Amino acid sequence: MTAGSLIVIAKEPVPGRVKTRLQTEFTPSEAAALARASLADTLAAVRATPVRRYVVALEGDSTGWLPPGFHVVPQRGDGLDERLAAAFEDAYSGLPMLLVGMDTPQVTPELLMVDWAGHDAVLGLTEDGGYWCLGLRKPDRRALVGVPMSTDHTGVDQLERLRSLGYSVLLLPMLRDLDTPADAAALAAAFPHLRVSRLHRRLQHSAHPGLLFEKALGGARVVATGTDGRAVPSLSEVDRWRAPADAADRLALSRCEGPVLDIGCGPGRIVTALAERGIPALGVDISALAVMLTTKRGAPALRRPVQEPLPGEGRWGSVLLMDGNIGIGGAPRSLLRRCAELVRPEGLVLVEADPDDDLDDPAPIVLRSAGGRRSHPLPWARVGSRAVLRYAQAADLRATEDWRADGRAFLTFRRTASVAELAQAY
Structure with missing residues:
Protein backbone atom coordinates (compact mmCIF):
# COMPACT_ATOMS: atom_id res chain seq x y z
CA MET A 1 0.00 0.00 0.00
CA THR A 2 1.18 3.52 -0.80
CA ALA A 3 -0.43 6.87 -0.10
CA GLY A 4 -3.30 7.89 -2.35
CA SER A 5 -3.03 11.55 -1.34
CA VAL A 14 6.52 36.15 3.40
CA PRO A 15 9.63 38.02 4.66
CA GLY A 16 9.73 38.18 8.43
CA ARG A 17 7.17 35.38 8.86
CA VAL A 18 9.10 32.34 7.61
CA LYS A 19 12.51 30.91 8.42
CA THR A 20 13.25 33.46 11.12
CA ARG A 21 16.17 31.38 12.41
CA LEU A 22 17.91 31.91 9.08
CA GLN A 23 17.98 35.62 9.84
CA THR A 24 21.13 35.26 11.92
CA GLU A 25 22.91 35.14 8.53
CA PHE A 26 20.33 36.32 6.01
CA THR A 27 17.94 39.24 5.66
CA PRO A 28 14.21 38.56 6.11
CA SER A 29 13.79 38.78 2.33
CA ARG A 47 4.14 16.48 -7.98
CA ALA A 48 6.54 13.93 -9.50
CA THR A 49 5.14 11.23 -7.21
CA PRO A 50 2.32 9.26 -8.89
CA VAL A 51 -0.66 9.55 -6.53
CA LEU A 66 1.90 27.66 -6.18
CA PRO A 67 2.23 25.47 -9.29
CA PRO A 68 -0.88 23.95 -10.88
CA GLY A 69 -2.23 20.59 -9.87
CA PHE A 70 -2.61 21.20 -6.14
CA HIS A 71 -5.86 21.47 -4.22
CA VAL A 72 -5.54 24.13 -1.51
CA VAL A 73 -7.15 23.83 1.91
CA PRO A 74 -6.62 26.63 4.44
CA GLN A 75 -4.98 25.70 7.71
CA ARG A 76 -7.22 25.86 10.77
CA GLY A 77 -6.67 25.32 14.46
CA ASP A 78 -4.80 27.09 17.24
CA GLY A 79 -1.53 25.17 17.43
CA LEU A 80 0.49 23.14 14.96
CA ASP A 81 -0.90 19.91 16.41
CA GLU A 82 -4.47 21.06 15.69
CA ARG A 83 -3.52 22.35 12.23
CA LEU A 84 -1.94 19.01 11.31
CA ALA A 85 -5.03 17.14 12.50
CA ALA A 86 -7.25 19.50 10.51
CA ALA A 87 -5.11 19.09 7.38
CA PHE A 88 -5.70 15.31 7.43
CA GLU A 89 -9.44 15.88 7.95
CA ASP A 90 -9.78 18.45 5.18
CA ALA A 91 -7.70 16.50 2.66
CA TYR A 92 -9.32 13.13 3.25
CA SER A 93 -11.02 11.54 0.25
CA GLY A 94 -11.16 7.92 1.39
CA LEU A 95 -7.49 7.27 0.52
CA PRO A 96 -4.45 6.83 2.78
CA MET A 97 -2.61 10.14 3.21
CA LEU A 98 1.03 11.12 3.60
CA LEU A 99 1.75 14.63 4.93
CA VAL A 100 5.12 16.35 4.49
CA GLY A 101 6.44 19.73 5.57
CA MET A 102 8.14 22.43 3.47
CA ASP A 103 11.49 22.15 5.25
CA THR A 104 13.02 19.04 3.65
CA PRO A 105 13.66 20.03 0.03
CA GLN A 106 15.83 16.91 -0.46
CA VAL A 107 12.76 14.66 -0.30
CA THR A 108 12.33 12.41 -3.35
CA PRO A 109 9.45 10.59 -5.04
CA GLU A 110 11.12 7.32 -4.02
CA LEU A 111 10.79 8.25 -0.35
CA LEU A 112 7.20 9.40 -0.83
CA MET A 113 6.19 6.22 -2.68
CA VAL A 114 7.28 3.92 0.13
CA ASP A 115 5.09 0.82 0.53
CA TRP A 116 3.61 0.76 4.02
CA ALA A 117 1.41 -2.29 3.59
CA GLY A 118 0.93 -3.97 6.96
CA HIS A 119 1.37 -0.70 8.88
CA ASP A 120 -1.20 1.74 10.17
CA ALA A 121 1.04 4.81 9.99
CA VAL A 122 4.30 6.14 8.57
CA LEU A 123 6.68 8.52 10.33
CA GLY A 124 9.90 10.14 9.12
CA LEU A 125 12.01 11.73 11.86
CA THR A 126 14.37 14.68 11.46
CA GLU A 127 17.82 15.25 12.92
CA ASP A 128 16.64 18.12 15.11
CA GLY A 129 14.11 15.94 16.93
CA GLY A 130 11.04 16.70 14.84
CA TYR A 131 9.57 14.81 11.92
CA TRP A 132 9.37 15.48 8.19
CA CYS A 133 6.42 13.28 7.28
CA LEU A 134 3.45 11.52 8.83
CA GLY A 135 1.19 9.02 7.08
CA LEU A 136 -2.27 7.94 8.25
CA ARG A 137 -4.83 5.67 6.68
CA LYS A 138 -7.59 8.07 7.75
CA PRO A 139 -7.91 11.18 9.93
CA ASP A 140 -7.51 10.64 13.68
CA ARG A 141 -7.31 13.71 15.92
CA ARG A 142 -6.20 11.51 18.80
CA ALA A 143 -2.97 10.87 16.92
CA LEU A 144 -1.97 14.53 16.90
CA VAL A 145 -3.79 16.88 19.25
CA GLY A 146 -1.77 17.40 22.42
CA VAL A 147 1.56 16.21 21.02
CA PRO A 148 4.13 18.93 21.93
CA MET A 149 5.31 20.58 18.72
CA SER A 150 8.56 22.38 17.80
CA THR A 151 10.65 20.70 20.49
CA ASP A 152 13.73 18.49 20.28
CA HIS A 153 11.56 15.51 21.22
CA THR A 154 8.49 16.11 19.04
CA GLY A 155 9.33 13.16 16.80
CA VAL A 156 9.71 10.76 19.72
CA ASP A 157 6.52 12.07 21.32
CA GLN A 158 4.64 11.62 18.05
CA LEU A 159 5.89 8.06 17.69
CA GLU A 160 4.86 7.27 21.27
CA ARG A 161 1.40 8.74 20.66
CA LEU A 162 0.87 6.59 17.57
CA ARG A 163 2.00 3.45 19.34
CA SER A 164 -0.14 4.24 22.38
CA LEU A 165 -3.15 4.14 20.05
CA GLY A 166 -2.13 0.68 18.91
CA TYR A 167 -0.78 1.84 15.55
CA SER A 168 1.88 -0.20 13.79
CA VAL A 169 4.34 2.45 12.56
CA LEU A 170 6.80 2.23 9.66
CA LEU A 171 9.79 4.52 10.23
CA LEU A 172 11.24 6.18 7.14
CA PRO A 173 14.85 7.41 6.79
CA ALA A 184 21.13 25.48 4.70
CA ALA A 185 24.88 25.10 4.14
CA ALA A 186 24.82 21.36 4.82
CA LEU A 187 21.88 20.74 2.49
CA ALA A 188 23.44 22.87 -0.26
CA ALA A 189 26.66 20.84 -0.03
CA ALA A 190 24.90 17.47 0.03
CA PHE A 191 22.24 18.25 -2.60
CA PRO A 192 23.77 20.84 -4.96
CA HIS A 193 21.14 20.32 -7.68
CA LEU A 194 18.25 21.68 -5.60
CA ARG A 195 16.76 25.12 -6.24
CA VAL A 196 17.39 26.07 -2.64
CA SER A 197 21.03 24.97 -2.94
CA ARG A 198 21.62 27.07 -6.04
CA LEU A 199 20.06 30.09 -4.36
CA HIS A 200 22.11 29.48 -1.22
CA ARG A 201 25.33 29.48 -3.26
CA ARG A 202 24.38 32.80 -4.87
CA LEU A 203 23.49 34.37 -1.55
CA GLN A 204 26.69 33.15 0.09
CA HIS A 205 28.76 35.31 -2.24
CA SER A 206 26.55 38.35 -2.65
CA ALA A 207 25.63 39.60 0.82
CA HIS A 208 25.17 43.33 1.20
CA PRO A 209 28.12 44.66 3.26
CA GLY A 210 25.69 46.56 5.48
CA LEU A 211 24.02 43.30 6.49
CA LEU A 212 27.28 41.69 7.61
CA PHE A 213 28.40 44.89 9.33
CA GLU A 214 25.20 44.94 11.36
CA LYS A 215 25.61 41.24 12.17
CA ALA A 216 29.07 42.12 13.53
CA LEU A 217 27.64 44.95 15.61
CA GLY A 218 25.14 42.45 16.99
CA GLY A 219 27.94 40.16 18.17
CA ALA A 220 28.45 37.80 15.22
CA ARG A 221 32.01 37.08 14.14
CA VAL A 222 32.71 38.96 10.91
CA VAL A 223 36.13 39.67 9.42
CA ALA A 224 37.17 42.09 6.71
CA SER A 234 41.24 47.90 11.49
CA LEU A 235 37.88 46.65 10.20
CA SER A 236 37.95 43.38 12.14
CA GLU A 237 38.07 44.91 15.62
CA VAL A 238 34.36 45.07 16.34
CA ASP A 239 34.92 44.05 19.96
CA ARG A 240 36.90 47.27 20.45
CA TRP A 241 34.22 49.31 18.72
CA ARG A 242 31.56 47.92 21.03
CA ALA A 243 33.63 48.41 24.20
CA PRO A 244 34.06 51.74 26.03
CA ALA A 245 36.75 54.11 24.73
CA ASP A 246 40.23 52.84 25.58
CA ALA A 247 43.41 54.75 26.48
CA ALA A 248 44.37 55.35 22.84
CA ASP A 249 40.88 56.67 22.11
CA ARG A 250 40.95 58.98 25.10
CA LEU A 251 44.35 60.35 24.11
CA ALA A 252 42.99 61.18 20.66
CA LEU A 253 39.85 62.74 22.08
CA SER A 254 41.89 65.01 24.33
CA ARG A 255 42.71 66.96 21.16
CA CYS A 256 39.07 67.55 20.25
CA GLU A 257 37.37 70.94 20.28
CA GLY A 258 33.60 70.99 20.44
CA PRO A 259 31.24 70.55 18.89
CA VAL A 260 32.49 67.25 17.40
CA LEU A 261 31.17 65.29 14.42
CA ASP A 262 32.14 61.58 14.44
CA ILE A 263 31.87 60.18 10.90
CA GLY A 264 31.12 56.46 10.82
CA CYS A 265 30.32 56.40 14.53
CA GLY A 266 29.52 52.67 14.69
CA PRO A 267 28.03 51.66 18.06
CA GLY A 268 28.92 55.03 19.58
CA ARG A 269 31.89 54.54 21.88
CA ILE A 270 33.55 57.79 20.72
CA VAL A 271 30.44 59.96 20.90
CA THR A 272 29.69 58.53 24.34
CA ALA A 273 33.23 59.22 25.56
CA LEU A 274 32.99 62.82 24.33
CA ALA A 275 29.67 63.28 26.12
CA GLU A 276 31.26 62.02 29.32
CA ARG A 277 33.88 64.76 28.90
CA GLY A 278 31.14 67.35 28.52
CA ILE A 279 31.96 67.94 24.84
CA PRO A 280 28.90 68.17 22.57
CA ALA A 281 29.12 65.60 19.78
CA LEU A 282 27.05 63.95 17.07
CA GLY A 283 27.66 60.59 15.43
CA VAL A 284 26.67 59.83 11.84
CA ASP A 285 26.52 56.39 10.26
CA ILE A 286 24.68 54.68 7.42
CA SER A 287 23.84 51.68 9.63
CA ALA A 288 20.46 51.82 11.37
CA LEU A 289 21.74 49.41 14.02
CA ALA A 290 24.82 51.55 14.68
CA VAL A 291 22.64 54.61 15.20
CA MET A 292 20.31 52.66 17.48
CA LEU A 293 23.22 51.35 19.57
CA THR A 294 24.67 54.86 19.86
CA THR A 295 21.40 56.41 20.98
CA LYS A 296 20.86 53.50 23.36
CA ARG A 297 24.08 54.61 25.05
CA GLY A 298 22.51 58.01 25.53
CA ALA A 299 24.51 59.77 22.79
CA PRO A 300 23.03 61.52 19.73
CA ALA A 301 23.43 59.95 16.30
CA LEU A 302 22.03 60.47 12.82
CA ARG A 303 21.59 57.90 10.05
CA ARG A 304 22.97 59.59 6.96
CA PRO A 305 25.85 59.21 4.49
CA VAL A 306 28.57 61.79 5.00
CA GLN A 307 28.16 62.94 1.40
CA GLU A 308 24.61 64.14 2.05
CA PRO A 309 23.77 67.44 3.80
CA LEU A 320 36.69 62.64 13.37
CA LEU A 321 37.62 59.75 11.10
CA MET A 322 38.46 57.08 13.68
CA ASP A 323 38.95 53.32 13.24
CA GLY A 324 40.23 53.60 9.68
CA ASN A 325 37.13 55.50 8.53
CA ILE A 326 39.40 57.54 6.27
CA GLY A 327 38.73 54.60 3.94
CA ILE A 328 34.96 55.21 3.64
CA GLY A 329 33.96 55.21 -0.01
CA GLY A 330 37.45 54.32 -1.25
CA ALA A 331 38.31 57.97 -2.01
CA PRO A 332 40.25 59.51 0.91
CA ARG A 333 41.05 62.72 -0.97
CA SER A 334 37.34 63.41 -1.56
CA LEU A 335 36.48 62.43 2.02
CA LEU A 336 39.04 64.85 3.44
CA ARG A 337 37.67 67.61 1.21
CA ARG A 338 34.24 66.85 2.65
CA CYS A 339 35.67 67.08 6.17
CA ALA A 340 37.14 70.47 5.29
CA GLU A 341 33.65 71.61 4.25
CA LEU A 342 32.17 70.44 7.53
CA VAL A 343 34.70 71.91 9.94
CA ARG A 344 34.83 75.61 10.85
CA PRO A 345 37.77 77.81 9.82
CA GLU A 346 40.86 76.64 11.74
CA GLY A 347 38.80 73.69 12.99
CA LEU A 348 40.33 70.26 13.64
CA VAL A 349 40.18 67.12 11.49
CA LEU A 350 41.43 64.02 13.32
CA VAL A 351 42.28 60.93 11.26
CA GLU A 352 43.22 57.43 12.36
CA ALA A 353 45.46 56.01 9.65
CA ASP A 354 46.76 52.52 8.98
CA PRO A 355 49.85 51.77 11.12
CA ASP A 356 51.76 51.00 7.92
CA ASP A 357 53.00 54.49 7.02
CA ASP A 358 53.61 53.58 3.37
CA LEU A 359 50.28 51.91 2.70
CA ASP A 360 48.06 53.44 0.02
CA ASP A 361 45.63 50.78 -1.10
CA PRO A 362 42.33 51.89 -2.73
CA ALA A 363 41.18 48.32 -3.42
CA PRO A 364 37.70 47.36 -2.19
CA ILE A 365 37.24 45.07 0.79
CA VAL A 366 35.04 42.06 1.46
CA LEU A 367 33.25 41.18 4.71
CA ARG A 368 33.09 37.50 5.64
CA SER A 369 30.92 35.88 8.30
CA ALA A 370 31.76 32.83 10.37
CA GLY A 371 28.89 31.07 8.61
CA GLY A 372 30.61 31.45 5.23
CA ARG A 373 28.74 34.43 3.82
CA ARG A 374 30.79 36.88 1.80
CA SER A 375 29.75 40.38 0.86
CA HIS A 376 30.08 41.87 -2.56
CA PRO A 377 33.07 44.24 -2.72
CA LEU A 378 32.75 47.39 -0.63
CA PRO A 379 34.53 50.55 -1.84
CA TRP A 380 37.22 51.25 0.73
CA ALA A 381 40.76 52.53 1.05
CA ARG A 382 43.57 51.63 3.43
CA TYR A 391 45.50 63.79 0.45
CA ALA A 392 45.04 66.32 3.26
CA GLN A 393 47.32 68.83 1.56
CA ALA A 394 45.18 68.59 -1.58
CA ALA A 395 42.11 69.32 0.59
CA ASP A 396 43.68 72.50 2.06
CA LEU A 397 44.21 70.87 5.45
CA ARG A 398 47.54 71.52 7.14
CA ALA A 399 49.10 68.89 9.37
CA THR A 400 49.52 69.79 13.05
CA GLU A 401 50.30 66.52 14.83
CA ASP A 402 51.23 62.88 14.16
CA TRP A 403 51.47 60.27 16.93
CA ARG A 404 51.20 56.57 17.81
CA ALA A 405 49.36 54.90 20.70
CA ASP A 406 48.90 51.17 21.35
CA GLY A 407 49.96 50.32 17.81
CA ARG A 408 47.48 52.78 16.27
CA ALA A 409 48.39 55.81 14.13
CA PHE A 410 46.72 59.23 14.41
CA LEU A 411 47.09 62.59 12.66
CA THR A 412 45.44 65.94 13.17
CA PHE A 413 44.91 68.73 10.66
CA ARG A 414 43.61 72.28 10.68
CA ARG A 415 41.43 73.71 7.98
CA THR A 416 43.19 76.71 6.49
CA ALA A 417 40.96 79.76 6.79
CA SER A 418 40.57 82.03 3.78
CA VAL A 419 41.41 85.74 3.97
CA ALA A 420 37.68 86.55 3.87
CA GLU A 421 36.98 84.14 6.73
CA LEU A 422 39.81 85.61 8.81
CA ALA A 423 38.56 89.14 8.15
CA GLN A 424 35.04 88.14 9.14
CA ALA A 425 36.38 86.55 12.33
CA TYR A 426 38.08 89.80 13.33
Missing part, protein backbone atom coordinates in the same frame (compact mmCIF):
# COMPACT_ATOMS: atom_id res chain seq x y z
CA LEU A 6 0.03 13.67 -0.64
CA ILE A 7 -0.37 16.71 1.61
CA VAL A 8 2.17 19.51 1.95
CA ILE A 9 1.65 21.69 5.01
CA ALA A 10 3.07 25.07 4.12
CA LYS A 11 3.23 28.73 5.00
CA GLU A 12 3.26 31.49 2.41
CA PRO A 13 6.92 32.58 2.12
CA GLU A 30 16.66 36.37 1.72
CA ALA A 31 15.30 33.95 4.32
CA ALA A 32 11.89 34.11 2.64
CA ALA A 33 13.50 33.46 -0.75
CA LEU A 34 15.22 30.38 0.66
CA ALA A 35 11.90 29.22 2.12
CA ARG A 36 10.23 29.72 -1.26
CA ALA A 37 12.98 27.73 -3.00
CA SER A 38 12.75 24.95 -0.42
CA LEU A 39 8.99 24.81 -0.86
CA ALA A 40 9.39 24.74 -4.66
CA ASP A 41 11.76 21.76 -4.37
CA THR A 42 9.32 19.98 -2.06
CA LEU A 43 6.33 20.63 -4.32
CA ALA A 44 8.27 19.41 -7.37
CA ALA A 45 9.12 16.14 -5.62
CA VAL A 46 5.52 15.72 -4.51
CA ARG A 52 -4.30 10.39 -7.10
CA ARG A 53 -4.47 13.70 -5.22
CA TYR A 54 -2.12 16.54 -4.30
CA VAL A 55 -3.10 18.90 -1.48
CA VAL A 56 -1.49 21.97 0.10
CA ALA A 57 -2.66 22.84 3.61
CA LEU A 58 -1.77 26.51 3.48
CA GLU A 59 -1.35 29.42 5.84
CA GLY A 60 -1.48 32.53 3.68
CA ASP A 61 -2.09 33.25 0.00
CA SER A 62 -1.11 30.90 -2.84
CA THR A 63 -1.19 33.57 -5.55
CA GLY A 64 1.89 33.75 -7.74
CA TRP A 65 3.95 30.86 -6.38
CA MET A 174 15.80 10.37 8.96
CA LEU A 175 16.22 13.68 7.10
CA ARG A 176 17.63 17.09 7.99
CA ASP A 177 15.31 20.08 8.21
CA LEU A 178 16.24 23.44 6.73
CA ASP A 179 15.92 25.72 9.74
CA THR A 180 19.29 27.34 10.47
CA PRO A 181 22.17 28.72 8.38
CA ALA A 182 24.14 25.57 9.22
CA ASP A 183 21.26 23.44 7.88
CA THR A 225 39.64 41.15 4.01
CA GLY A 226 40.92 42.55 0.77
CA THR A 227 39.64 40.90 -2.37
CA ASP A 228 42.87 38.85 -2.21
CA GLY A 229 41.83 37.38 1.15
CA ARG A 230 44.33 39.33 3.30
CA ALA A 231 42.86 40.48 6.60
CA VAL A 232 42.09 44.16 7.17
CA PRO A 233 42.77 44.47 10.92
CA LEU A 310 24.57 67.33 7.53
CA PRO A 311 23.65 69.62 10.42
CA GLY A 312 26.10 72.42 11.20
CA GLU A 313 28.07 72.31 7.96
CA GLY A 314 31.08 74.60 8.22
CA ARG A 315 30.64 75.08 11.99
CA TRP A 316 32.00 71.91 13.59
CA GLY A 317 34.95 72.40 15.90
CA SER A 318 36.30 68.92 15.16
CA VAL A 319 35.52 66.19 12.63
CA VAL A 383 46.02 54.47 3.82
CA GLY A 384 49.00 55.09 6.04
CA SER A 385 50.16 58.45 7.34
CA ARG A 386 52.22 59.46 4.29
CA ALA A 387 49.25 59.03 1.94
CA VAL A 388 46.93 60.80 4.40
CA LEU A 389 49.33 63.76 4.46
CA ARG A 390 49.28 63.99 0.66
